[in-house]
Amino acid sequence: MTKKDVAGATPPPRAKRLPRAVRERQILDAAVRVFSERGYHAASMDEVSDVAGISKPMIYAYLGSKEELFAACIQREATRLMEAIGGVVDVDLDPEEQLWRGVLAFFTFVGENRDSWQVLHRQAGTQGAPFAAELAEGRRRAVAMISALLDRAAGREGVGAFAEGRTEPLAAALTGAGEALAEWWLEHPEESPKAMARRLMNLSWMGFGNLVLGRAWSPEKSA
Amino acid sequence: MTKKDVAGATPPPRAKRLPRAVRERQILDAAVRVFSERGYHAASMDEVSDVAGISKPMIYAYLGSKEELFAACIQREATRLMEAIGGVVDVDLDPEEQLWRGVLAFFTFVGENRDSWQVLHRQAGTQGAPFAAELAEGRRRAVAMISALLDRAAGREGVGAFAEGRTEPLAAALTGAGEALAEWWLEHPEESPKAMARRLMNLSWMGFGNLVLGRAWSPEKSA
DNA sequence: AGGCTTACCTACTGATGAGTAAGACTACTT
DNA sequence: AAGTAGTCTTACTCATCAGTAGGTAAGCCT
Numbered sequence: 001m002t003k004k005d006v007a008g009a010t011p012p013p014r015a016k017r018l019p020r021a022v023r024e025r026q027i028l029d030a031a032v033r034v035f036s037e038r039g040y041h042a043a044s045m046d047e048v049s050d051v052a053g054i055s056k057p058m059i060y061a062y063l064g065s066k067e068e069l070f071a072a073c074i075q076r077e078a079t080r081l082m083e084a085i086g087g088v089v090d091v092d093l094d095p096e097e098q099l100w101r102g103v104l105a106f107f108t109f110v111g112e113n114r115d116s117w118q119v120l121h122r123q124a125g126t127q128g129a130p131f132a133a134e135l136a137e138g139r140r141r142a143v144a145m146i147s148a149l150l151d152r153a154a155g156r157e158g159v160g161a162f163a164e165g166r167t168e169p170l171a172a173a174l175t176g177a178g179e180a181l182a183e184w185w186l187e188h189p190e191e192s193p194k195a196m197a198r199r200l201m202n203l204s205w206m207g208f209g210n211l212v213l214g215r216a217w218s219p220e221k222s223a
Numbered sequence: 224m225t226k227k228d229v230a231g232a233t234p235p236p237r238a239k240r241l242p243r244a245v246r247e248r249q250i251l252d253a254a255v256r257v258f259s260e261r262g263y264h265a266a267s268m269d270e271v272s273d274v275a276g277i278s279k280p281m282i283y284a285y286l287g288s289k290e291e292l293f294a295a296c297i298q299r300e301a302t303r304l305m306e307a308i309g310g311v312v313d314v315d316l317d318p319e320e321q322l323w324r325g326v327l328a329f330f331t332f333v334g335e336n337r338d339s340w341q342v343l344h345r346q347a348g349t350q351g352a353p354f355a356a357e358l359a360e361g362r363r364r365a366v367a368m369i370s371a372l373l374d375r376a377a378g379r380e381g382v383g384a385f386a387e388g389r390t391e392p393l394a395a396a397l398t399g400a401g402e403a404l405a406e407w408w409l410e411h412p413e414e415s416p417k418a419m420a421r422r423l424m425n426l427s428w429m430g431f432g433n434l435v436l437g438r439a440w441s442p443e444k445s446a
Numbered sequence: 447a448g449g450c451t452t453a454c455c456t457a458c459t460g461a462t463g464a465g466t467a468a469g470a471c472t473a474c475t476t
Numbered sequence: 477a478a479g480t481a482g483t484c485t486t487a488c489t490c491a492t493c494a495g496t497a498g499g500t501a502a503g504c505c506t
Binding site: 041042095099150154170172174175176178179180181188199203204206207211212 | 389396407419422427
């Protein structure tokens with residue numbers, strides 16, 4: 001009479017024993033899902049443990065406090081995103097081509113990993129918490145990457161064009177535009193990653209000035 | 224000996240009797256400050272009441288629940304922002320000029336009302352709460368305004384250029400870029416509103432394609 | 447078999463914070 | 477002066493969670 005006698009509950013009352021590494025991954029997966037749809041504060045550790053199919057103390061034993069858990073999520077997902085983008089950007093290429101590839105990789109990633117994306121994006125404006133460091137750090141890496149790209153672009157053309165060499169704010173603006181487009185995408189899921197990437201190129205590479213004149217950007221042309 | 228004897232506290236122990244309208248404004252002011260620096264969840268009603276120099280039940284009596292209070296903040300500040308921008312955009316003007324003025328008004332507002340701005344921006348990605356409606360609504364208004372501007376721009380030049388007539392996502396991207404720049408501005412407060420507005424025009428009107436070639440945007444030229 | 451480690455659990459504590467009950471003070475009416 | 481309407485307070489209740497104490501069971505060595 002030790003166990004329950006009503007029996008038959010779909011998830012086994014006592015979870016199967018699994019090695020730590022596996023459980024840690026499961027917990028992180030669950031945490032990403034919960035944090036992404038509730039946000040940091042509204043998410044509860046109880047819900048994370050439910051979704052993970054494990055009891056709460058295990059989370060504390062393996063991943064530490066709520067903040068540490070969240071930081072771990074941020075770090076893992078940020079790394080995945082950065083690798084997805086970094087993987088397609090070849091430094092020897094034409095900057096325009098690099099930008100196109102990077103932007104396309106970004107939207108592809110977001111399309112295939114909504115939760116990963118949202119957990120990074122939804123809490124973006126949070127400061128005052130220790131995990132703000134992780135957030136800011138991830139963002140800084142992204143901005144630095146784009147900023148470097150723009151610097152190379154300026155260099156290749158032999159022009160120090162970018163407003164007194166300040167490409168960093170422009171890179172920040174570009175990421176902001178990307179985030180906003182990704183957000184818009186959530187309400188228009190019928191769009192393809194390519195179409196989204198194209199929009200961002202139109203805005204950021206061509207600018208409204210050109211668009212108004214009927215000149216649009218397309219991936220087919222070279223220069 | 225009724226009051227505190229350590230004395231010197233700026234807000235009197237028992238608040239002076241004031242008409243409801245005045246108190247409501249004070250409470251809203253305090254709420255905007257607290258929400259802007261803590262975010263919705265981390266903010267507590269006790270802190271709001273402290274900052275407002277009044278006791279908690281007054282807030283509930285006048286402004287309702289925490290959610291209603293927050294919604295009221297959003298609505299008031301969103302309206303102020305929209306009016307600041309709407310006030311300088313003259314529909315008869317050149318679209319480029321309109322965009323410039325609107326963008327400049329935006330950064331001017333943000334520079335002078337950091338709290339108002341942050342309370343709107345920091346919670347932007349929150350969904351699932353009733354006040355998400357207010358947030359989304361405010362954003363929709365802003366995007367619609369810019370989108371209409373772009374449509375007029377396309378119309379004036381006689382071109383249906385904007386990627387199959389979809390100016391709305393581009394407008395969304397532009398607001399995202401503006402938000403990201405405003406964020407960047409917080410870490411570089413030495414910049415002027417004009418310099419910030421110029422950056423956004425460079426990105427959105429000229430595009431990187433032009434910037435790379437040494438063509439930058441400036442408010443002095445006309446076309 | 448007995449012992450040891452690691453996975454795993456139920457059932458609590460303690461703090462924080464939203465929201466309220468019940469009444470006190472002030473000022474304006476009549 | 478006595479009523480009454482509106483301002484303002486102290487001092488609670490009650491729910492929600494983060495985090496933990498203390499213990500059970502499963503595998504793995506000898």
